[in-house]
Amino acid sequence: MSEVPTLVQNNDPQDQHLVAAIANQFAVQGEFVSGGKIDSGHINSTYSATLRQADGSLRRYILQLINRNVFKDPFALMHNVESVTRHINDKVLRVKKDLGGQTLNLFPARNGGAWVEDPAGGVWRCYNFIEGCVTYDVVENTRQAYQAARAFGSFQDLVSDLDASTLRETIPDFHHTRKRFERLMAVAATDPCGRLASVRPEFDFVCQREALTSVLLDGIAAGRLPLRVTHNDTKINNVMIDSATDEAVCVIDLDTVMPGLALYDFGDLVRTATSPAAEDETDLTKVQMRMPMFEALVEGYLESAGSFINDAEIEHLAFSGKLITLEIGIRFLTDHIEGDVYFRTHRPNHNLDRCRTQLKLVERIEALEEEMNAFVRKVRKGRH
Numbered sequence: 001m002s003e004v005p006t007l008v009q010n011n012d013p014q015d016q017h018l019v020a021a022i023a024n025q026f027a028v029q030g031e032f033v034s035g036g037k038i039d040s041g042h043i044n045s046t047y048s049a050t051l052r053q054a055d056g057s058l059r060r061y062i063l064q065l066i067n068r069n070v071f072k073d074p075f076a077l078m079h080n081v082e083s084v085t086r087h088i089n090d091k092v093l094r095v096k097k098d099l100g101g102q103t104l105n106l107f108p109a110r111n112g113g114a115w116v117e118d119p120a121g122g123v124w125r126c127y128n129f130i131e132g133c134v135t136y137d138v139v140e141n142t143r144q145a146y147q148a149a150r151a152f153g154s155f156q157d158l159v160s161d162l163d164a165s166t167l168r169e170t171i172p173d174f175h176h177t178r179k180r181f182e183r184l185m186a187v188a189a190t191d192p193c194g195r196l197a198s199v200r201p202e203f204d205f206v207c208q209r210e211a212l213t214s215v216l217l218d219g220i221a222a223g224r225l226p227l228r229v230t231h232n233d234t235k236i237n238n239v240m241i242d243s244a245t246d247e248a249v250c251v252i253d254l255d256t257v258m259p260g261l262a263l264y265d266f267g268d269l270v271r272t273a274t275s276p277a278a279e280d281e282t283d284l285t286k287v288q289m290r291m292p293m294f295e296a297l298v299e300g301y302l303e304s305a306g307s308f309i310n311d312a313e314i315e316h317l318a319f320s321g322k323l324i325t326l327e328i329g330i331r332f333l334t335d336h337i338e339g340d341v342y343f344r345t346h347r348p349n350h351n352l353d354r355c356r357t358q359l360k361l362v363e364r365i366e367a368l369e370e371e372m373n374a375f376v377r378k379v380r381k382g383r384h
């Protein structure tokens with residue numbers, strides 16, 4: 001199976017120097033031993049730093065440079081992250097009396113702030129390193145899928161009483177699929193890099209599905225789908241999984257926690273946990289909708305979120321997988337046509353390759369949608 005190890009440590013001297021200099025500005029104890037880049041995630045630049053404690057033991061931290069091209073107001077973003085981590089830690093502490101597991105915590109800067117600014121204007125933050133865990137880019141077994149979905153459902157539960165009005169919208173209209181579609185149309189109309197002609201099949205595929213982009217928005221307007229505080233970026237490598245037990249330990253990447261739909265979170269799990277192919281796989285025959293993974297996601301999600309989500313949300317679980325996969329496909333295609341200005345890319349046509357896997361997965365979901373809906377109905381009946 002295609003587990004992709006995400007903790008790629010390197011010994012690049014420039015990284016060592018950078019990590020040491022940044023770590024030194026946070027209120028963390030110990031002497032710097034080593035640092036390395038973590039090559040996962042399309043947005044921020046993430047590093048680990050290892051420090052030797054007074055008793056000789058080693059402790060790791062995460063240092064992250066926020067992507068200012070994506071997050072125009074990193075201070076608003078840090079306000080959100082502080083609110084969310086504080087809320088979750090207070091609540092877990094109240095309910096469990098102890099932290100009973102690992103949660104995400106920010107370490108303050110030595111100057112007392114929640115972040116550090118480097119001379120180039122970069123904004124850095126420091127988290128505890130969630131130990132004993134890995135993130136997967138591709139789910140290997142149904143237990144991981146179940147656990148991940150349960151963890152994101154629990155996350156929604158934990159933040160359900162966080163006052164949404166105190167959260168800033170870090171990326172406006174992040175999951176407004178119709179606006180994502182309109183933006184693709186606008187970028188295609190100007191075609192700044194002359195790439196449109198070579199992506200006609202992908203562009204036409206999206207155009208044929210325009211009607212899908214309004215379905216959940218109409219549900220909001222009609223009052224059937226409530227806005228909740230949601231994670232909004234529940235791709236499978238945003239949950240830390242215990243490497244020994246496959247249990248989900250901690251949800252990470254809190255940059256897009258904002259009011260949204262529970263279905264955006266579930267949909268992104270379907271997008272990233274059902275296919276055995278990497279997001280940038282070029283052999284599209286490998287892209288599949290694995291029913292056992294979908295079933296595990298539904299069961300895991302309903303285990304933790306089933307008590308608070310409503311019937312309209314449950315009815316759209318399979319649909320949300322199709323929609324969010326289409327939406328991210330639209331975003332990759334837009335970025336390709338625009339000249340790769342948003343997502344980090346590692347090779348020519350990387351965004352186009354990513355777009356193609358998404359659109360293939362949409363097709364696979366369409367072929368199995370009835371079966372997926374039938375499964376959801378069956379589980380739901382069993383719960384009544």
Ligand code: ADP
Pocket residue numbers: 006007038040041042043044045046062104127128129130131135237238252253254255
């Ligand atoms: P991005 O916004 O770029 O996706 P993430 O916050 O998801 O950034 O971090 C990128 C990767 O770094 C994650 O997929 C995970 O492998 C690793 N990582 C992030 N935070 C932690 C943490 N607190 N402990 C251990 N690993 C982490």
Ligand code: GN1
Pocket residue numbers: 040041042043044070233235238253255256279328
């Ligand atoms: C980005 O940050 P990361 O890699 O977890 C993106 C998501 C996309 C995803 C596609 C802030 O997620 O919205 O779904 O890539 N995050 C942002 O893989 O745009």
Ligand code: MG
Pocket residue numbers: 040041042237238253
């Ligand atoms: Mg991430």
